[in-house]
Amino acid sequence: MPETMLSVSSKVLVELKGITKSFPIPKGALIACQDINLVIEKGRSVGLVGESGSGKSTVMRVLQLLLPATSGEVWMNGVNVSRLPQRRLKRYRRNVQFVAQDPFGSLFPHYTVGGNIAEPLRIHQTGTKSEQSARALELMASVGLSQDLYYKFPHELSGGQQQRVAIARALALSPELLVLDEAVSSLDVSIQAQILNLLQEMKARMGLTYAFISHNLAAVRLLCEDTVVMYLGRIVESAPSEVLFKQPIHPYTKSLIDAIPAFVGDKVKSLPTGSLTKVERPSPTHRPSGCAYHTRCPFATDVCKVEEPKWTEPLPGHRVACHHADRLK
Numbered sequence: 001m002p003e004t005m006l007s008v009s010s011k012v013l014v015e016l017k018g019i020t021k022s023f024p025i026p027k028g029a030l031i032a033c034q035d036i037n038l039v040i041e042k043g044r045s046v047g048l049v050g051e052s053g054s055g056k057s058t059v060m061r062v063l064q065l066l067l068p069a070t071s072g073e074v075w076m077n078g079v080n081v082s083r084l085p086q087r088r089l090k091r092y093r094r095n096v097q098f099v100a101q102d103p104f105g106s107l108f109p110h111y112t113v114g115g116n117i118a119e120p121l122r123i124h125q126t127g128t129k130s131e132q133s134a135r136a137l138e139l140m141a142s143v144g145l146s147q148d149l150y151y152k153f154p155h156e157l158s159g160g161q162q163q164r165v166a167i168a169r170a171l172a173l174s175p176e177l178l179v180l181d182e183a184v185s186s187l188d189v190s191i192q193a194q195i196l197n198l199l200q201e202m203k204a205r206m207g208l209t210y211a212f213i214s215h216n217l218a219a220v221r222l223l224c225e226d227t228v229v230m231y232l233g234r235i236v237e238s239a240p241s242e243v244l245f246k247q248p249i250h251p252y253t254k255s256l257i258d259a260i261p262a263f264v265g266d267k268v269k270s271l272p273t274g275s276l277t278k279v280e281r282p283s284p285t286h287r288p289s290g291c292a293y294h295t296r297c298p299f300a301t302d303v304c305k306v307e308e309p310k311w312t313e314p315l316p317g318h319r320v321a322c323h324h325a326d327r328l329k
């Protein structure tokens, strides 16, 4: 029975069971993520954090069935969707929608705003043409876009407006899960705040659940009920966000949280001081033995170099893989 991150209940929307994904490389295989067990409950958005290359996007691409897992299963609403033939995946694909980092790149440049938003309705043959247009207008209103923009083209919009169009399009088929991969990071800081506020407000209004990948931990804390921390392809800690940000246990999580700049007004008060800045990140092709974080961890002892840490659950729902969890909590 695999270890499962976060508590499992009847409200489970998506579950990843033991997902491993490796890519062939000239000298063997690169394991982008390994033995990922993750539960996303309805109405409990999950934030996936970790440095670049830790495997967050790979996990989410497997979740969306855009990449086949090397091993493991993806379940949604109690069905093992990784075993379904393509023709039976239509419902899953409708139900899990994606918002990318670069809104302009993700929109069709030769389609109007209305055309872009209505595109999924056309593909899934949902409603008549006029019903699709009416739905596009309704979605524009729900993401705060003025109806005057309906016939504009993406290049005529600001970055924030483009991202609102991308979000409206992702919502067209009323998905239950929205995967957001760095969905605000390419925008100006003030626009990021507006889009984050919109996402937060839509969550409450539409009962949406997000799987949110971000380097912006403050945004994860704001939007996500649960947070999962990845390091070199593995989950190292997961907990309700309120708990994780107040009482992180894994030294890696602590470093990530330390690295959030503190602001006073719009001025940075303190610069990152975490150990992450001091030691180079190992490559996933040369994964360190034992606890992979030991090469950078200020608390590492001999056992960390040779033995993989086991999962412990210091508090219900707060799980961590660290040999020294007891003394670090």
Ligand SMILES: Nc1ncnc2c1ncn2[C@@H]1O[C@H](COP(=O)(O)OP(=O)(O)OP(=O)(O)O)[C@@H](O)[C@H]1O
Residues within 6 Å of the ligand: 023, 024, 030, 031, 032, 050, 051, 052, 053, 054, 055, 056, 057, 058, 059, 284
């Ligand atoms: N198609 C691929 N072929 C080979 N290696 C890949 C492929 N896709 C991802 N990788 C590798 O897998 C590892 C995990 O990548 P991934 O993009 O999932 O990380 P990430 O945490 O999402 O990073 P970022 O925050 O930069 O997006 C990286 O070492 C990456 O180079």
